[in-house]
Amino acid sequence: MxxxxxxxxxxxxxxxxxxxxxxxxxxxxxxxxxxxxxxxxxxxxxxxxxxxxxxxxxxxxxxxxxxxxxxxxxxxxxxxxxxxxxxxxxxxxxxxxxxxxxxxxxxxxxxxxxxxxxxxxxxxxxxxxxxxxxxxxxxxxxxxxxxxxxxxxxxxxxxxxxxxxxxxxxxxxxxxxxxxxxxxxxxxxxxxxxxxxxxxxxxxxxxxxxxxxxxxxxxxxxxxxxxxxxxxxxxxxxxxxxxxxxxxxxxxxxxxxxxxxxxxxxxxxxxxxxxxxxxxxxxxxxxxxxxxxxxxxxxxxxxxxxxxxxxxxxxxxxxxxxxxxxxxxxxxxxxxxxxxxxxxxxxxxxxxxxxxxxxxxxxxxxxxxxxxxxWRRLHLDRSRxxxxxxxxxxxxxxxxxxxxxxxxxxxxxxxxxxxxxxxxxxxxxxQFAPSLLLGLYWRGASRNGAAAGLLAGILVWAWTLLIPGFALSGWMSTDFIEHGPFGWSLLRPYALFGLENWDIYTHSLFWSMLANISLLVGVSLFSRQSHLEQTQAALFTNALRPEAEQAAIWQGQANRYELFGLLSRYLGRSATLRLFDGQTPALDDDSPAPPALIAKAQQELTGALGSATARILINSVVRGEALDLASILSILDTTSQTLEYNRRLEQKSAELERIGHELRSANERLLELDRLKDEFVAMVSHELRTPLTSIRAFAEILSDADEMPADQQQHFLQIIVRESERLSRLIEEILDLARLESGRMTLHPQPCDLTELCRQAVDGVTQLFQQRAITFTLQLPDTPCPLMADPDRLLQVLINLLDNASKFANADQPEVLLSLQPGKRRFRVNVEDNGPGILAQEREKVFEKFHQTEQQADSGSHNRPRGTGLGLPISRGIINHLGGRLWVDEPQHLAGACLALELPVARDEQQDKAVDQLSS
Amino acid sequence: MMKQALSGRLIALTVLALVLFSPPLLLLFDRPAAWNFSTLPVVIYLVWAALIMLAALILERSDAD
Structure with missing residues (x-):
């Protein structure tokens, strides 16, 4: 105790x-x-x-x-x-x-x-x-x-x-x-x-x-x-x-x-x-x-x-x-x-x-x-x-x-x-919940609706909970609880409209919320919001959006002294001085206060007095309408910011899409190249195997057969030699091709004369042409054709073209023609034959690696050495390196195929140098 | 993105809590147990604790954003 x-x-x-x-x-x-x-x-x-x-x-x-x-x-x-x-x-x-x-x-x-x-x-x-x-x-x-x-x-x-x-x-x-x-x-x-x-x-x-x-x-x-x-x-x-x-x-x-x-x-x-x-x-x-x-x-x-x-x-x-x-x-x-x-x-x-x-x-x-x-008589609005x-x-x-x-x-x-x-x-x-929570999320909720809902809700609450509570405490007759006021049983407080057997709190909550929410929503839908209401509704409902961080800006004008006076009356002198950076405006200071200062002042007053009062006070010193238009504009501004933001996002995504597309096509190209590489390797090994097989076969025959006529032995040995040559030529060409493709082929450009080179090439193949009984025509200009090129490589290309032409010329009466036409900027060399020609759709394919034309495949059985299928790709690579081009053209003189190449004329100084060198 | 996920989880958790604390499900747990007491109090306390734990997990885990 x-x-x-x-x-x-x-x-x-x-x-x-x-x-x-x-x-x-x-x-x-x-x-x-x-x-x-x-x-x-x-x-x-x-x-x-x-x-x-x-x-x-x-x-x-x-x-x-x-x-x-x-x-x-x-x-x-x-x-x-x-x-x-x-x-x-x-x-x-x-x-x-x-x-x-x-x-x-x-x-x-x-x-x-x-x-x-x-x-x-x-x-x-x-x-x-x-x-x-x-x-x-x-x-x-x-x-x-x-x-x-x-x-x-x-x-x-x-x-x-x-x-x-x-x-x-x-x-x-x-x-x-x-x-x-x-x-x-x-x-x-x-x-x-x-x-x-x-x-x-x-x-x-x-x-x-x-x-x-x-x-x-x-x-x-x-x-x-x-x-x-x-x-x-x-x-x-x-x-x-x-x-x-x-x-x-x-x-x-x-x-x-x-x-x-x-x-x-x-x-x-x-x-x-x-x-x-x-x-x-x-x-x-x-x-x-x-x-x-x-x-x-x-x-x-x-x-x-x-x-x-x-x-x-x-x-x-x-x-x-x-x-x-x-x-x-x-x-x-x-x-x-x-x-x-x-x-x-x-x-x-x-x-x-x-x-x-x-x-x-x-x-x-x-x-x-x-x-x-x-209350005007107090004159509070003028008080210090x-x-x-x-x-x-x-x-x-x-x-x-x-x-x-x-x-x-x-x-x-x-x-x-x-x-x-x-x-x-x-x-x-x-009863505050509907106007509070709906107001947070529904922009349309209006002042009239909130007031009507609150009033109705609180009246229903008073009737269904408060008054019967007082009555039950013995303060008034409890008759109305059991029978309703004036005997209207529909209005019995604990069984409103006949809703019986609910506990009183749920009963009251149901009816008051029904009245509250339906009036709030109904009246809001049928009433018009003032500008300020719209602004505030937007600020409240958008509060969690990141761009919502802005306050309403005052558009009206107020001079600093008046504003200072107002604030110091309500907030006290020290708080006001802080707001004005410690300076007291002079009595005759009628310079306008910046909008930001007015907004700040309103905020401070709101903190002390509540928003409604602060608004009235600020209105009393701000001349001209303290426009809500400005705040509406600022909301518009945030909307346009959002739009701008969206637009930038869209741009970004379009760009990403484009990059993605590029990546995809690059990937496709890589895959294609990979496939080509595999194909190339397969072809090379196939091409290498063919001559190797025949060399091995003949060598075995020679080693196994002890007694063989000497001329047959000789013939077999010749085949072996020829196939070995072809093999080494093939390997040489593959190496060339590899160098070309990897860009490691080193050319040694020097001034030289294309006419001369053509002659050298023709000399190189004369022997071969005579063997094949080819009628050869050579059309060269009288003047030298100076250009910058690697003479050895260019010669290789010309010989290759002539060799090809001889292979494909008509078998009975073979004819081959080489012509050189000088131009102002480019020299053009045509190598033609009178063979079957190249079909239009085949014209680019002949430059693919290991491509063998059908005619060639057919004629392979004749007594002509088969090509490797690498000559033309290599030739084109070399000519491209020298800055020219090589393609299949329409024949001009003979009826067969026509391979044309163009090379640029050496530039003036180079030409001078070339001419000098050539003449010396 | 993170914020969206957090809101979604919290809304789902609130709805779950409302459903668990509302009659149709509660009636299922309202069974007599030892000495004829209902099992309801035990179930409610357990559900309550579980919901708080879930909320703590959701809210504390996404501290980063």
């Missing part, structure tokens, strides 16, 4: 510790070594979701309605699983538009509408106030149990004795804390690092406290979870508690409805928006928080069922809601109940701190400031310094919210079952 004094000292020491931690966090932030800059701290701060309702209420729900308590945590798990997509978008928007609360967010999305902001702020205050009262009640009740145990009569509350209620003092201390760490300065980002540090610490405390009780229940009170189960199992299932789905209020449908409700509320509760979006330092922290926070939820829920079982099995006494506390108390422990109390205190205070900051920001920025500014006003309003709002929460707790708390308040608040906050 702990004395009042001990409990009080410990509780207020704990609160003092919070002050120290928050101050430390703030100091670190000022020094630039932020504690908050860590994904783990961020995840822990999100755990502000777990309030006293979680800490005490989960066990109570588990003990009465089985698994339904889990839904409150499975919902946020769902939301966090896709948080990287949805929440990151909200964070990105909030940072670029300096958004400070969910009211500000929705107002900014729908064209910075002041009215919508007010509506959201009002709904939030009405819906959340009871939730704050719930925390205070938890503190009062737990304190009472801790100090009065085993007397568990709930402490009587009355306003006249509020100084006896410890919750009042806790609220007071919290008010001081929040004013100290929540409103120390006006900051465009509205981040409170010290506060977040304290919240993260509190999250750790409540987790440890809860797990400690769980371990106590499982392993100390009972020897192990098995024993606990066995003990509970012998009593409970018969009493109807078996943790099945049928125990959930509303059955499977109720399960699903509550799951969705928790998912939506997790994102839209003002305090969750505050920690998730506004207090986020770095969007990358979200990545880890997306699984770390669900893990936190899992851990804090791990022992709920064991504690409930242990309590029901007889160890706890009194209300199931208090099992967490009564379980260790009944075992006679001293310090564990104190730890539990501190855990519950931390759960309650962390929720109250964040919620109050979020609400007070909304109240001051969305409700009070816009009204004050419009408004930053003090702003902070003052916010501080008053904090105190008022906490006082209202306390009054609610003290006056209504006992009458109205606070346990249900949690879900009622959830259902109200969920």
């Amino acid at each position: 702990l004395t009042n004094l001990v409990v009080l000292v410990v509780a207020f020491s704990y609160l003092a510790l919070l002050f120290i931690i928050a101050a430390w966090g703030d100091r670190r932030a000022e020094q630039g070594r932020s504690v908050v800059n860590s994904p783990t701290i961020y995840a822990l701060s999100i755990a502000v979701y777990c309030t006293a309702w979680t800490f005490y209420g989960s066990v109570g729900r588990a003990a009465t309605t089985g698994l339904s308590f889990l839904l409150i945590y499975l919902g946020p798990t769902l939301a966090m699983l896709c948080g990287w997509l949805v929440l990151r978008k909200m964070i990105r928007i909030a940072q670029s538009q300096r958004i400070t609360s969910i009211a500000d967010f929705i107002s900014a999305r729908y064209g910075k509408s002041g009215g919508l902001g007010m509506l959201v702020a009002l709904i939030a205050v009405v819906a959340i106030m009871p939730y704050i009262a719930l925390q205070l009640k938890a503190i009062t009740v737990s304190y009472g149990i801790l100090t009065e145990y085993p007397n568990q009569r709930p402490p009587a509350l009355s306003l006249s004795a509020f100084w006896d209620d410890k919750a009042f003092w806790v609220a007071l201390v919290l008010a001081v804390f929040i004013i100290l760490f929540g409103t120390r300065h006006l900051d465009a980002s509205e981040r409170h690092e010290g506060m977040v540090t304290a919240i993260a610490f509190e999250s750790l405390v409540k987790l440890c406290a809860f797990i400690a009780v769980g371990i106590f229940a499982c392993f100390i009170l009972y020897p192990g979870p098995g024993a606990l189960l066995e003990r509970a199992g012998s009593i409970l299932p018969d009493a109807g508690l078996h943790f099945g789905l049928d125990q959930i209020p509303g059955g499977p449908l109720g399960w699903f409805g509550t799951l969705i409700l928790a998912t939506l509320a997790f994102i839209t509760l003002p305090r969750q928006f505050q920690v998730l979006v506004v207090e986020n330092v770095n969007e990358h922290h979200l990545r880890r928080a997306c699984w770390l926070f669900p893990l936190y939820l899992l851990l804090i829920n791990l022992f709920v069922i064991p504690i409930a079982l242990a309590g029901l099995a007889g160890s706890g006494t009194g209300e199931p809601d208090n099992f967490v506390l009564t379980l260790p108390l009944s075992a006679g422990l001293q310090w564990l109940p104190l730890l539990v109390f501190i855990g519950g205190l931390s759960a309650a205070t962390s929720m109250m701190i964040v919620e109050t900051i979020a609400l007070s920001t909304m109240v001051s920025n969305q409700l009070v400031m816009p009204l004050l500014l419009r 310094d408004l930053s003090g006003w702003l902070l003052g309003i916010r501080r008053i709002a904090i105190i008022l919210i906490l006082i209202l929460g306390y009054l609610y707790h003290a006056l209504i708390g006992e009458a109205y079952s606070l346990v249900t308040i949690g879900l009622v608040s959830f259902a109200a906050a969920a």
Whole structure:
């Protein structure tokens, strides 16, 4: 049994510790070594979701309605699983538009509408106030149990004795804390690092406290979870508690409805928006928080069922809601109940701190400031310094919210079952979800639609949850619940339009969401958006696109002095000086402020006052329409940037396609060359084998036959010699060809005379021609034909051509003609015969390696040496090297084949040199 | 490309979680077990832990982008 004094000292020491931690966090932030800059701290701060309702209420729900308590945590798990997509978008928007609360967010999305902001702020205050009262009640009740145990009569509350209620003092201390760490300065980002540090610490405390009780229940009170189960199992299932789905209020449908409700509320509760979006330092922290926070939820829920079982099995006494506390108390422990109390205190205070900051920001920025500014008689718009006003309003709002929460707790708390308040608040906050989430993804959602949807949703919520709740607390007749107002049974709040047997939360969620979403969508489809709305809608829906990083630019004009005056009134002098680079504009300085400065000024004001107010203020100093056209243009600009980007991508891909095509054709060429090479090797070996075979055959005959007529021997030897010659000629030619093709053939060009070369060639073959009885005609010009060439190689080509001609000339009366025609630029040599000629389609093939014309193949049987099929390819290679060309032409004099070659005339100086050399 | 894959995986995981936490499948697990308690709590806690693990794998693995 702990004395009042001990409990009080410990509780207020704990609160003092919070002050120290928050101050430390703030100091670190000022020094630039932020504690908050860590994904783990961020995840822990999100755990502000777990309030006293979680800490005490989960066990109570588990003990009465089985698994339904889990839904409150499975919902946020769902939301966090896709948080990287949805929440990151909200964070990105909030940072670029300096958004400070969910009211500000929705107002900014729908064209910075002041009215919508007010509506959201009002709904939030009405819906959340009871939730704050719930925390205070938890503190009062737990304190009472801790100090009065085993007397568990709930402490009587009355306003006249509020100084006896410890919750009042806790609220007071919290008010001081929040004013100290929540409103120390006006900051465009509205981040409170010290506060977040304290919240993260509190999250750790409540987790440890809860797990400690769980371990106590499982392993100390009972020897192990098995024993606990066995003990509970012998009593409970018969009493109807078996943790099945049928125990959930509303059955499977109720399960699903509550799951969705928790998912939506997790994102839209003002305090969750505050920690998730506004207090986020770095969007990358979200990545880890997306699984770390669900893990936190899992851990804090791990022992709920064991504690409930242990309590029901007889160890706890009194209300199931208090099992967490009564379980260790009944075992006679001293310090564990104190730890539990501190855990519950931390759960309650962390929720109250964040919620109050979020609400007070909304109240001051969305409700009070816009009204004050419009109230002309105050002449606030002319006042010198408004930053003090702003902070003052916010501080008053904090105190008022906490006082209202306390009054609610003290006056209504006992009458109205606070346990249900949690879900009622959830259902109200969920009304923000359609305009928030649809607004993030659907550009068409309009201000009128959002306002209509919100109003309708909140009215349905009030009718189906809030008012019947009050009625059931005994404040008014409950007739209308059973029979409907004025006897209209269709309007019964728990069975609207005859939809009966649903649990009240799913029922309310269904009807309110139906009204909310259908009005939002319907009205949006049939109303026209203003320019500003369109701009904001585009900025919000495109927030995750990389090109969206630009702010609306002001087109109007304002002079620097006026702008300075405006800013210093709201932000204070030092913050304004920072914005103006430390220079105070002179009174007569009417130089225009650059658009970027005006945009920056608006951002800063938005951070301090909310977007709607900031817009009104900026409009008051900016002359000329502060055009939204400019921002529309900037959006157009990003669109055209995207187009340009696309165009460049297309170009790139076309280029890649072209390169790919080239590569493919190069590959095909390589494959063809490879095939040709294989063919060439096969042919060469075939060609080499033929003469070798005959040489070997005749040599064997000669060696085997001892007695052979001498002339036959002679004949065979001649064949061997001839074939050997052919073999060596073949090898020579193959080598030539290889040199030609690899480009290693070295020619030695020197001045020479083509006429002379022709003569030499003819001399070379005279003997052969006489043997074959060929009639040979030679047509040479009288003048020398000077050119630069390798004489040996050129001679080789000429002889080869003459030799070929002699082979293919008519067998009976062979005729061959060689003519040389000098030209201005080129000399032309024709070698003709009177043979069968070359078919037009064969004319290029004769230059292929190892090509043998059919006639030649036929005539191979005659007494003519067969060619190797390499002469012409080699000749063409040589002529090409010398800069000329060799081809099959139409015969000019004789009727057979005509091989023509052209070689360039030596250039002048070369010609002179050649002539000189020749003449000398 | 990476971002697309990450979003796809996260959306799939969310849908999977929603399906696993919704009645038709839950009804399958709602069977009486020891001392007539339902198996449902155990199944839900296990599924919950598995989903968190999957989310951690997906989110932490793609740290590069």
